[in-house]
Amino acid sequence: MSVVQAPPLGDDDFALLIDGLGPFEPSPRLAVGVSGGADSLALTALADAWARNRGGAVLAVTVDHGLRPESGQEAAALGRQLSRLRIEHAVLRWQDAAAGSDLQARARAARHALLSDFCQARGILHLLLAHTADDQAETVLMRFAKGSGPDGLSGIPVVAERPHFRILRPLLQVTKARLEATCAQHGLTWASDPSNADQRYARGRLRAAHCLLAAEGLTADRLLDTAQRCGTVRAYLEREVAAVLGASVSLYPEGYAEIDRERLEAAPPPIRLAVLAAVIRTIGGQPYRPRQERMARLSQALSAEGFTGGRTLGGCRILMGRRLTICREGAAARDVRKAIPGGTVAWDGRFRVTVPPLPESGDMEVRKLGRAASAVGQGKLRPSLPWPVRTALPGLWRGDTLIAAPAPAKAHGRTAEGQMPDLECTFVPDHPLTSAPFPVVYAPGGII
Numbered sequence: 001m002s003v004v005q006a007p008p009l010g011d012d013d014f015a016l017l018i019d020g021l022g023p024f025e026p027s028p029r030l031a032v033g034v035s036g037g038a039d040s041l042a043l044t045a046l047a048d049a050w051a052r053n054r055g056g057a058v059l060a061v062t063v064d065h066g067l068r069p070e071s072g073q074e075a076a077a078l079g080r081q082l083s084r085l086r087i088e089h090a091v092l093r094w095q096d097a098a099a100g101s102d103l104q105a106r107a108r109a110a111r112h113a114l115l116s117d118f119c120q121a122r123g124i125l126h127l128l129l130a131h132t133a134d135d136q137a138e139t140v141l142m143r144f145a146k147g148s149g150p151d152g153l154s155g156i157p158v159v160a161e162r163p164h165f166r167i168l169r170p171l172l173q174v175t176k177a178r179l180e181a182t183c184a185q186h187g188l189t190w191a192s193d194p195s196n197a198d199q200r201y202a203r204g205r206l207r208a209a210h211c212l213l214a215a216e217g218l219t220a221d222r223l224l225d226t227a228q229r230c231g232t233v234r235a236y237l238e239r240e241v242a243a244v245l246g247a248s249v250s251l252y253p254e255g256y257a258e259i260d261r262e263r264l265e266a267a268p269p270p271i272r273l274a275v276l277a278a279v280i281r282t283i284g285g286q287p288y289r290p291r292q293e294r295m296a297r298l299s300q301a302l303s304a305e306g307f308t309g310g311r312t313l314g315g316c317r318i319l320m321g322r323r324l325t326i327c328r329e330g331a332a333a334r335d336v337r338k339a340i341p342g343g344t345v346a347w348d349g350r351f352r353v354t355v356p357p358l359p360e361s362g363d364m365e366v367r368k369l370g371r372a373a374s375a376v377g378q379g380k381l382r383p384s385l386p387w388p389v390r391t392a393l394p395g396l397w398r399g400d401t402l403i404a405a406p407a408p409a410k411a412h413g414r415t416a417e418g419q420m421p422d423l424e425c426t427f428v429p430d431h432p433l434t435s436a437p438f439p440v441v442y443a444p445g446g447i448i
Helices: 011-019 038-052 071-083 103-122 133-145 176-185 202-208 210-215 220-248 261-265 269-284 292-303 370-375 387-391
Strands: 029-033 057-064 088-093 126-128 159-161 166-168 249-252 256-259 310-313 316-319 324-328 337-339 344-347 351-354 364-368 394-398 401-406 422-427
Touching: 011 038, 029 038, 029 103, 038 057, 038 176, 057 071, 057 103, 071 088, 088 103, 133 202, 133 220, 220 249, 220 261, 220 269, 249 269, 256 261, 256 269, 261 269, 269 292, 269 316, 269 324, 292 310, 324 387, 337 344, 351 394, 370 387, 394 422, 401 422
Parallel strands: 029 057, 029 126, 057 088, 126 166
Antiparallel strands: 159 166, 249 256, 256 324, 310 316, 316 324, 337 364, 344 351, 351 422, 364 394, 394 401
16 A cells, blocks of 8 residues: 555545534434545544534445456455444445446446435435545546536535435545545555556546646546536526526426526526426436437527427427427337336336226236227316327336326325226326526635
């Protein structure tokens, strides 16, 4: 292990960083994502001392992706090391590593899902992650290279709200060198991930060019200053977008939206694009909003005189009329979920589906209605519901037979003899239409 030159981060330094991310409940319980690297180990030790001083506790959580044969042994060794500090440790294992392509993206999504489920199950309100000043600078640089605007250049948020907890990143001002010194001070041995220097990935190539970039003025301090200034712009724009969303957009329980075109057209072009992108992300269930250039082409098409057709973008269909209708694209609604009588499943990033307690046996699935929407009887769906909306609604299937279909919430109850049972569907999109503006925590003194 090389000699650490930077000073360790003290408990008082850490308290100043995390206290600004409150409020916290009395006796706070914190989960900390810990990989075994110096950043997350140092965060775990610092957060543990902070929580204990307030009558709380820390639970360290490791996600074992199972991508290397020795990963299980490494997680166990990490747990033994933390136990010497009297820190509880849990290991979450990813079971689906072998399926599909784009391994890095799938592993990242699985890690987020496992940590989210863990916090929700334990009633933990705060999940701490160990992103550092170095990580923030690299993120801003990568997004700049991709042509990002203020949204991307604002970098990693210091606070991110989730439905059941908050993600906190108190170390975004702190260098990796100081965190290595902190580990050494606590007698912790950390591991280095060789993939961090792998030049097949963008981060690895940027790290290799670090000295050259810094000599040209692209230092970590300057990149973090850029992130803070862009974050301020982003927060302002998000408040403006939220105001237009509230005035012009109507969401419907069948999982689609209508937009008042007159009010939308009255907004400045950047706000108009952001409103459209937010609605498309909510209805389409995609993790990210459509790219700026695609949104610009859509806006031009919608503004063209005499335009009466439709468009597809971000898993959505955009239909023109007196009002703009944005609904799920049927071809993109490919989610299939196994179902059991009386059970509940999340479907297509949009609906929570409760299966009726049917007496029949056999395998059942929740998947889109498709053309079978035409066979759904009276009283199930509103007569005025657009056909594309109907086809992208969930149905309960056994093989090729539709056995239950959606109905308005007020209609749920006993099913008349001979009538198709009701499928209770609640529109709860993964990505809400709006949320709190991007959090900007002003950091005097820059990197520490």
